[in-house]
Amino acid sequence: MSPAVIFSIHLVLGYVPWLLCFSAYFWPRLRTMDHVEAQRAIAVLHGFRFFGLVFIVPGVVGSALPAEFATFAAYGDFATGILAILALLTIRLPAVFWPLVIGYNLVGMVDILVDYYHGARFDLPSLSGQLGAAYAIPIIYVPLLMLTHFASLYLLLHSRHKKDRILESGAMSS
Template identity: 30%
Template sequence: MNNLAYLAIQFTTAIALYLVIFRIYLQPWFRAQTFEAATLPLLVLHAFRYLGLSLVVNGQVDATVSRDALAIMAWGDYASGICALIAVIAISLGSRLAVPLVILFSVAGIGDLLTVGPTASNAGVFEADIGAMWFLLVIYAPILLLTHIYIVVRLVAHLSPSRRASTS
């Protein structure tokens, strides 16, 4: 089996595991929270996306992998993490910019997640030695994907006309 097959197995297993954990332990709590309270811990999780910069640190990834591809992935992660951190601060301060900043984070973060797969595949990342980054890929990336989906679902519900009409 090649590395991409192992990645698919591990990623799929992680998604299943995280969904079970969410369903059993977290969903009741999240459901009872306001939009801001529910998205805040998820955004904090995304603020750790600065870890993606490890891709461009010498010696962390096989030297045969394109540095340009690694930079695209690393800086996309970093930008998403900074957007998440700014949204965390805005929510924590009760700023009226909180929702627009969550939207900005969602666009940047999902854009990054959609870019990283093809970029990594085209650069041969999945067949290269990526050391400890493999663990981020199979542990952290699945939770990032799922939390992005949940944030967008909550964002859409928060912005829906029926919700706004019921709170006015």
């Protein structure tokens, strides 16, 4: 099997164990947690995205890794990580915390989607050896990040609808 085929298999199959683990262990717990605490747990994971800067460290990744891919991936992850850390630092300030939660999720999802686009555009599977030590990031880490972005946004939307229903039922009983 060629490295490109192996990398493509890794990309796809990276989601399978995380989906199984997430649905069995993480999602049931997140759904029952207080909304702030659930968002805090997810933000902690995304706070480590500063690690994405590794895509622009010579010697960690190969010199033939397309700069357009590496630069966007590095700084997209870095921005997401900083926003997640800021959310964690402002958890006691809801007017700041919630916009930062929305912000790091939107920036993070766009980062991952654009990275997938760049990966296809620059034929990353055939250059996968250039990822060097960073090879594990798109295979192991990115699927969990994407799942937690969806979970975070779902919880945000669900909590809004739940609050609206509570307010509506309170107004109707008055």
